[in-house]
Amino acid sequence: MREMIRAVNVRKTFTLSRRQMAIEKTHSNKKVALDGLTFTAYEGQIYGLLGPNGAGKTTMLRILATLIKADSGEAYVAGHEVSREAEKVRASIGFLTSELKLEDFFTPAYLFTFFGNLHGLSEDVIQKRRRELFEKFGIDRFAEVKVGDLSTGMKQKVSLVISIIHDPQVIVFDEPTNGLDVLTAKVVTDFLAELREQGKSIIISTHIFSLVEKLCERVGVIIGGKMVKEGTLEEIRGGQTLEDAFFEIYKETAGEQ
Amino acid sequence: MKNILTIVRKEFARFFKDKRLVIGTLILPGLLIFVLYSLLGSAFYEGDKISTVKVVNPSAVFAPIFEQASADSENSSGLKFETVEDNSQESVDALTAQLKAGEFQVLIVFPENFDEEIAVGKPAQERPEITVRYNSADTQSLSAYSAVTSLFDQTEDALSGLFNINYTQSGDVSTAQEATASYYSMLLPFLILTFLYSACMGIAPESIAGEKERGTIATLLVTPIKRSELVIGKIASLSVLSALSAIGSFIGTFLSMPKLMGGSIGDMFAAYSAGAYVALFAVMLSAVLLIVSLISILSAFAKSVKEATTFAVPVMILVMLLGLSSMMFGTVSALPVFFIPIYNCVQVMAQIFSMQFSPLCLLVTLASNAVYIVLLVLLLTKMFKSERVMFNK
Ligand SMILES: Nc1ncnc2c1ncn2[C@@H]1O[C@H](COP(=O)(O)OP(=O)(O)OP(=O)(O)O)[C@@H](O)[C@H]1O
Ligand SMILES: [Mg+2]
Numbered sequence: 133m134r135e136m137i138r139a140v141n142v143r144k145t146f147t148l149s150r151r152q153m154a155i156e157k158t159h160s161n162k163k164v165a166l167d168g169l170t171f172t173a174y175e176g177q178i179y180g181l182l183g184p185n186g187a188g189k190t191t192m193l194r195i196l197a198t199l200i201k202a203d204s205g206e207a208y209v210a211g212h213e214v215s216r217e218a219e220k221v222r223a224s225i226g227f228l229t230s231e232l233k234l235e236d237f238f239t240p241a242y243l244f245t246f247f248g249n250l251h252g253l254s255e256d257v258i259q260k261r262r263r264e265l266f267e268k269f270g271i272d273r274f275a276e277v278k279v280g281d282l283s284t285g286m287k288q289k290v291s292l293v294i295s296i297i298h299d300p301q302v303i304v305f306d307e308p309t310n311g312l313d314v315l316t317a318k319v320v321t322d323f324l325a326e327l328r329e330q331g332k333s334i335i336i337s338t339h340i341f342s343l344v345e346k347l348c349e350r351v352g353v354i355i356g357g358k359m360v361k362e363g364t365l366e367e368i369r370g371g372q373t374l375e376d377a378f379f380e381i382y383k384e385t386a387g388e389q
Numbered sequence: 390m391k392n393i394l395t396i397v398r399k400e401f402a403r404f405f406k407d408k409r410l411v412i413g414t415l416i417l418p419g420l421l422i423f424v425l426y427s428l429l430g431s432a433f434y435e436g437d438k439i440s441t442v443k444v445v446n447p448s449a450v451f452a453p454i455f456e457q458a459s460a461d462s463e464n465s466s467g468l469k470f471e472t473v474e475d476n477s478q479e480s481v482d483a484l485t486a487q488l489k490a491g492e493f494q495v496l497i498v499f500p501e502n503f504d505e506e507i508a509v510g511k512p513a514q515e516r517p518e519i520t521v522r523y524n525s526a527d528t529q530s531l532s533a534y535s536a537v538t539s540l541f542d543q544t545e546d547a548l549s550g551l552f553n554i555n556y557t558q559s560g561d562v563s564t565a566q567e568a569t570a571s572y573y574s575m576l577l578p579f580l581i582l583t584f585l586y587s588a589c590m591g592i593a594p595e596s597i598a599g600e601k602e603r604g605t606i607a608t609l610l611v612t613p614i615k616r617s618e619l620v621i622g623k624i625a626s627l628s629v630l631s632a633l634s635a636i637g638s639f640i641g642t643f644l645s646m647p648k649l650m651g652g653s654i655g656d657m658f659a660a661y662s663a664g665a666y667v668a669l670f671a672v673m674l675s676a677v678l679l680i681v682s683l684i685s686i687l688s689a690f691a692k693s694v695k696e697a698t699t700f701a702v703p704v705m706i707l708v709m710l711l712g713l714s715s716m717m718f719g720t721v722s723a724l725p726v727f728f729i730p731i732y733n734c735v736q737v738m739a740q741i742f743s744m745q746f747s748p749l750c751l752l753v754t755l756a757s758n759a760v761y762i763v764l765l766v767l768l769l770t771k772m773f774k775s776e777r778v779m780f781n782k
Pocket of ligand 1: 147148163164165185186188189190339780
């Protein structure tokens with residue numbers, strides 16, 4: 133199996149603004165988000181980063197997407213190191229998180245072409261991708277409606293198709309079903325499975341056990357910025373439900389600290 | 390390069406497809422300025438009142454012109470000329486006192502033998518001098534004065550170089566009023582700079598701080614576009630849009646100037662050479678690029694459009710003070726001055742408007758501004774690469 137994503141001892145500390153310090157009720161302006169995270173995800177699989185709120189999942193994915201830089205450690209996506217070869221990484225991944233917004237003023241059709249151009253795709257390719265993806269997600273009817281006038285679910289779908297416009301090898305997806313109704317969530321999870329069939333490598337972050345059980349081959353349990361357990365879904369479960377296994381792991385970790 | 394164009398096209402689409410934005414930034418400011426200045430102008434001029442001009446030692450050469458103007462007084466000139474027979478110094482002094490008291494508006498004193506002297510034609514220093522007195526503290530007198538000036542301007546063309554005119558204020562200040570050009574040389578750089586700055590302020594924060602605030606910048610940052618391309622695309626498109634918006638304000642100003650200033654604004658703009666206009670355009674372009682880059686950097690630091698505007702206001706005051714400096718302290722020609730950003734634009738524009746611009750100063754201004762713009766673009770690119778700046782919460 134080929135490695136597609138690898139993080140080695142990744143550390144990230146945020147410097148908090150005064151406002152953030154007040155919100156977090158802390159006197160230190162440093163917040164350790166990732167504390168030496170190491171994991172590996174393989175080609176043609178879905179990797180699940182499982183962890184509670186504030187564990188550092190989003191932070192790790194943003195580092196993979198080159199939006200932010202790790203303080204130390206290394207991370208590779210499709211063979212490229214994220215901080216040294218950021219542009220190559222950006223060209224080979226599709227990153228999706230609720231943090232990435234589309235401009236309300238434009239229509240899905242306009243934005244699709246715009247981002248297609250930024251990815252250097254030809255007009256033909258853009259049209260072909262647009263037909264496929266708009267149909268699959270039922271965006272056709274809304275292609276000429278301003279994003280600002282779309283429902284939350286439809287906005288998410290438009291963001292999704294735009295993030296994979298360039299048919300990337302690696303897909304990084306933060307909380308894929310967050311904020312979606314069950315129908316839309318199913319469309320998305322089915323689509324992720326379909327991408328895997330096509331040989332894509334996918335990493336998702338979530339705190340939803342059922343999603344991991346349904347989709348993921350490999351799981352990394354991350355708590356307090358540390359990888360506390362990593363392995364195949366079966367290895368992590370150890371014969372129990374994922375939920376039970378998680379709480380067991382959680383208790384052990386809490387006991388150590 | 391292709392990516393830069395993609396960004397520019399998107400910024401333009403964002404702007405031009407939004408009617409509110411187009412009206413609010415391109416049309417409304419110019420329209421407001423026009424309406425405001427025109428109202429101010431008509432309040433200032435009390436146009437329908439007929440002003441009395443007293444003429445001592447009437448000249449036969451000017452008699453038909455004055456008669457014509459008096460005949461027109463109902464409709465266009467608004468001037469009524471009256472001849473005063475007594476040409477003694479006491480009489481002129483008494484008339485000056487009456488002028489000050491507002492009993493009439495303009496006093497014209499021709500030298501004795503004026504007609505004979507201009508018939509001979511004399512070298513510049515010895516030409517007969519016409520004295521025109523008015524009261525600068527009285528708006529009606531001011532407007533009558535400017536109407537008289539334009540009458541003389543027309544006649545001077547016909548009798549070119551035969552006489553001199555000595556315009557004298559008769560109010561509290563009694564220095565000789567300079568020609569219209571120097572007046573504009575002081576006022577216009579300030580106006581232009583103010584328009585440019587407020588145009589940039591209406592456009593740049595929305596596109597940079599706004600994109601940060603709404604989270605759309607991150608969507609751009611995960612695409613393979615180079616940060617430098619993104620920055621250059623933004624600066625280029627924002628500069629064009631700001632320039633367009635500033636042009637709207639200029640048009641409004643120019644159209645209302647005749648009403649505000651009275652007199653012959655058309656002549657005044659025709660007086661500048663094509664070269665002066667090219668130079669003016671170049672200076673304004675470099676000023677726009679400089680200001681847009683500056684406001685873009687402030688916007689990149691800001692977390693929201695509101696904050697960006699707050700950051701930009703103190704800079705605006707500074708820029709306006711620099712603009713005012715030429716009005717208050719006049720122009721300077723020491724070369725080092727032209728290395729100071731913004732201030733150099735003010736000074737070169739003042740030079741251009743007063744018809745005494747030096748190509749060297751222009752060159753230094755454009756070259757040093759180009760360097761500053763490149764430095765600011767590099768800084769902004771660096772900021773776009775920095776997560777501390779792009780994602781500060
Ligand atoms: N920009 C930032 N500035 C300061 N602190 C941050 C920043 N981003 C994240 N953090 C902190 O880092 C820690 C990890 O955050 P992160 O968003 O990665 O967690 P997460 O696992 O995605 O949690 P959630 O399930 O709530 O999304 C948290 O304590 C968070 O407060
Ligand atoms: Mg998260």
